Amino acid sequence: MDRQSARNESLQHRRTRKGGLIINKILFFAGLQEKVGREAVEADLSGKTVVEVKNWVEQKYQLSKVHDAMCAVNEEFAPDTIIIQENDTVALIPPVSGG
Incomplete structure (x- = not known):
């Protein structure tokens, strides 16, 4: 079983609906969090x-730099091609620098 199939299978046991809508949580870190003004938002982004989630964030919050951010889905780094499933949590982590 490949990684995506295993992930989809494990999600079958955790899927929930909130008020009839499929809800995904989008977490923002560092500069993205400052620009959005919130740690997290909820939206129906399944499928x-x-x-596409980054495009949605860019349009909703005028964050052109969101495409530079790394993404984690359910606490695992994920490429831009991964499809968001019901109840997934998506974290957007911008590049950071330090000394």
């Missing part, structure tokens, strides 16, 4: 790829 969209990570890049």
